[in-house]
Amino acid sequence: EAKHKGKSAWERFAPEMKEVSHERLQMESRLRRAQELDEFELWFQPIVETATGHVTGAEALLRWNSPVMGLIMPDRFIPLAEETGMIIPIGRWVLEQACMAARRWQEATGRELQIAVNVSPRQFRDPEFVESTLEILTACDLPPNRLEMEITERLILDNSIETATILRQLDEAGIRLSVDDFGTGFSALSYLKSYPFDSLKIDKAFVADVMVSGDNASLVLAIINMAHSLKLTVVAEGVEEPAQQDFLRKHHCDFAQGYLYSRPAPEPDFLAWLRDH
């Protein structure tokens, strides 16, 4: 400590900053090669109808399997992919793989499951986004209404004509649109009326302590009722306990997703789970 005393703040922090940016650069260059080295994987998590327990679809969740760093969760690399624009080719890959998977499951099981894909704002603003999505659907011979795009409220925040146009084009093509992480971001609800969303996903933060916090219970109820009055279906994320499921069922939340049913899993495990359900 004594020898740090004489140093300026810059001198004290500079080495750490250098390390952070070195780490970031290294991550960036590894991420840049990840796609060609085939290091990405899609995992799948079932979405279940609360009233019947039937599986209606799955959400595709990206994983980066790096030989040097191990399995990396999306929160650790999606922000970097967005900042650098790498999310555009990565996101295209995700859409392709997700649609192909839905097609395979249909062939393997005869079931027409929905496939939900997360789309980041940066991808959305790519001028080729709509066209390339439609190409993928055609190539996979997957009806557009089997694909659901999950969009966070962050995207709506920009309030641009382009966003509105793209949402309309996707909706007109028959693709389903949902608001992800509902309740964590933008609080003006008017956008739900003016954009063509089909469903919203209640963020797991509210679902998590719905049984302990009366406030969260009221919030979840209010969201369900508001969504239904706007003709939106509701998915609860992060359902871990049977008591949460009972609560959601009792209050007519349409769908649920969470560890209670299954953790996200690689495709073979997901398919094995599906066979038992």
Ligand code: C2E
């Ligand atoms: P999200 O879209 O809200 O996905 C749900 C997250 O909740 C997933 O985390 C999932 O593993 C986790 N989860 C599911 N059930 C439970 C539960 O019962 N309890 C708890 N505590 N968590 C649960 P994951 O896979 O780490 O993904 C994190 C976020 O990364 C996603 O949040 C999404 O915003 C983003 N993401 C994932 N894949 C992609 C992708 O392909 N493209 C883009 N742009 N973003 C992606």
Ligand code: MG
């Ligand atoms: Mg999502």
Ligand code: MG
């Ligand atoms: Mg629609």
Ligand code: MG
């Ligand atoms: Mg979410």
